[in-house]
Amino acid sequence: MLCERCKKKEATFYYHENVNGNEKTYSLCSDCADELEKKGEFKKFGGFASELGPFESLFAGDPFEHMEALLSKQDLFGSLFAPTKTRQLAERIRAKKCPLCGMTLSDFAREGKAGCPTCYETFADELEPTIGRIHGRTAHSGRAPLKFREKNEMKNRIRVLEAEQKEAIRVENYERAAEIRDELRSLRGNA
Amino acid sequence: MWYRTKGRENDIAVSTRVRLARNLNGYPFDGRLTEEKAKEIIGNVWSVFDGKEGWTFTDFASLPTVERASYAERHIVSPDFAKKAGPCALISNEEKSVYIMVLEEDHLRIQAITAGFDLAGAVQAVTEAEQLLDGALDIAYSEKLGYLTHCPTNLGTGMRASVMLHLPAYTGAGGIRSLQNQLGKLGLTIRGMAGEGTAASGGLYQISNQITLGITEDETVSKLEDVIGQIIAKERELRGCISRESLDNLSDRVMRGMGVMMYATRIGSAELISLYSDVRLGAALNLLGLPTETLDEMLMRCMPNTICTEHEGVTTPADRDRARAAVVKEILGRANSAD
Numbered sequence: 001m002l003c004e005r006c007k008k009k010e011a012t013f014y015y016h017e018n019v020n021g022n023e024k025t026y027s028l029c030s031d032c033a034d035e036l037e038k039k040g041e042f043k044k045f046g047g048f049a050s051e052l053g054p055f056e057s058l059f060a061g062d063p064f065e066h067m068e069a070l071l072s073k074q075d076l077f078g079s080l081f082a083p084t085k086t087r088q089l090a091e092r093i094r095a096k097k098c099p100l101c102g103m104t105l106s107d108f109a110r111e112g113k114a115g116c117p118t119c120y121e122t123f124a125d126e127l128e129p130t131i132g133r134i135h136g137r138t139a140h141s142g143r144a145p146l147k148f149r150e151k152n153e154m155k156n157r158i159r160v161l162e163a164e165q166k167e168a169i170r171v172e173n174y175e176r177a178a179e180i181r182d183e184l185r186s187l188r189g190n191a
Numbered sequence: 192m193w194y195r196t197k198g199r200e201n202d203i204a205v206s207t208r209v210r211l212a213r214n215l216n217g218y219p220f221d222g223r224l225t226e227e228k229a230k231e232i233i234g235n236v237w238s239v240f241d242g243k244e245g246w247t248f249t250d251f252a253s254l255p256t257v258e259r260a261s262y263a264e265r266h267i268v269s270p271d272f273a274k275k276a277g278p279c280a281l282i283s284n285e286e287k288s289v290y291i292m293v294l295e296e297d298h299l300r301i302q303a304i305t306a307g308f309d310l311a312g313a314v315q316a317v318t319e320a321e322q323l324l325d326g327a328l329d330i331a332y333s334e335k336l337g338y339l340t341h342c343p344t345n346l347g348t349g350m351r352a353s354v355m356l357h358l359p360a361y362t363g364a365g366g367i368r369s370l371q372n373q374l375g376k377l378g379l380t381i382r383g384m385a386g387e388g389t390a391a392s393g394g395l396y397q398i399s400n401q402i403t404l405g406i407t408e409d410e411t412v413s414k415l416e417d418v419i420g421q422i423i424a425k426e427r428e429l430r431g432c433i434s435r436e437s438l439d440n441l442s443d444r445v446m447r448g449m450g451v452m453m454y455a456t457r458i459g460s461a462e463l464i465s466l467y468s469d470v471r472l473g474a475a476l477n478l479l480g481l482p483t484e485t486l487d488e489m490l491m492r493c494m495p496n497t498i499c500t501e502h503e504g505v506t507t508p509a510d511r512d513r514a515r516a517a518v519v520k521e522i523l524g525r526a527n528s529a530d
């Protein structure tokens with residue numbers, strides 16, 4: 001595959017980004033990758049070109065892991081200190097510290113990764129936009145540990161029913177939609 | 192070990208991996224974790240498996256560097272884990288199909304590897320292993336964000352599922368690029384193993400999910416099942432369209448390749464991967480009577496660090512090439528005599 005930038009040399013670096021669920025992949029040659037890296041527009045990660053031969057490099061790097069680091073370190077955190085925030089608020093956010101590991105928000109922005117599980121609770125509001133940008137969503141759906149399971153199953157059931165209700169309304173099956181509405185009502189009453 | 196087993200869709204799918212990222216409440220992540228706390232985590236995790244039949248504990252930190260790298264080459268552990276400084280451990284089941292990395296980036300990375308295209312099997316294996324831990328350990332989880340992970344990119348299910356495919360026809364037809372774009376839109380990624388589109392790439396690609404938050408484990412698996420099923424069908428269709436003349440050429444190349452593998456006394460790693468790709472395709476097209484899993488085993492056992500680990504006294508590249516040729520000969524010889 002040819003480099004997307006110069007369209008001359010073989011592409012050996014891959015750069016994948018996800019902004020608001022819009023995903024883009026760029027393929028670049030090593031020269032263009034170097035150039036963009038110098039400009040700070042792009043951070044190379046162990047891709048297809050490494051100092052090792054092609055065979056050694058085959059399983060030598062896990063670009064996925066690098067990509068994860070890349071994604072989180074990219075200016076995803078820019079919005080945290082957006083100018084719309086008053087200085088006072090920004091100061092307060094800056095002073096916030098995780099009670100368990102001592103991480104601050106600027107540590108988080110610099111490292112791109114949490115200091116401990118409690119960080120997510122400590123910085124819940126501040127991290128929400130970042131998390132939304134990475135995944136395109138901000139709320140979990142899926143399995144849960146034992147101690148959350150019962151509650152989680154109810155939550156998942158509600159989610160399924162809501163989707164079914166939407167579909168029933170779309171196909172104008174109002175009888176079914178009403179049944180679902182009642183079931184949802186009783187589920188939510190128990191929750 | 193997966194590469195000694197026949198798997199579903201083995202003519203195209205090499206292996207399937209699923210991993211879950213899990214962490215413990217009350218402990219900082221890597222970088223903020225003291226050695227003492229790190230050892231405490233390892234002890235707590237192992238105490239869940241200790242005494243349960245079939246589980247083995249490996250003090251990964253105490254292994255020699257090449258052996259650690261060999262685990263990474265064979266995809267049993269991540270490259271980062273192979274290089275990690277400080278306490279870390281590897282817990283594996285009897286069948287060597289489930290591996291738990293303790294103190295990788297996350298406190299726990301539970302991983303299952305199966306042969307061929309078998310997402311359901313791999314998910315079941317990781318889930319069973321996880322169930323042993325759940326309840327015994329205080330797993331970090333929030334109702335909003337799901338399983339809490341070191342890196343925000345793994346939040347939610349903490350699940351990464353990937354399938355390694357051999358796509359020589361797709362590659363040859365120049366289809367990888369558009370595949371890459373299509374998969375990107377679906378929240379999936381394709382990762383080539385070496386210089387894309389070149390002979391040395393081996394035609395091997397890994398396809399995996401990228402998003403883990405707001406999508407259930409089942410939804411992730413069925414999306415991958417669907418998309419990878421389509422890619423496999425397309426690859427098979429393309430293989431079916433190879434002209435008679437091309438097939439003749441391929442057959443000749445495959446047999447010459449077999450000649451080299453059976454009789455050469457030194458085989459370089461780059462050479463082997465291109466031989467592997469040709470011969471694997473030939474085997475899948477029944478141009479020769481050789482099971483594809485034999486070739487996958489050959490590839491895994493011929494990785495540079497794996498050669499060094501399995502052969503005493505091998506240090507220089509020339510030693511390695513000689514040892515590699517011997518391994519290839521042995522594995523192919525065994526397969527031929529089994530026919």
Ligand SMILES: [Zn+2]
Pocket residue numbers: 003004005006007008009028029030031032033
């Ligand atoms: Zn270029």
Ligand SMILES: [Zn+2]
Pocket residue numbers: 098099100101102103114115116117118119120
């Ligand atoms: Zn913290």
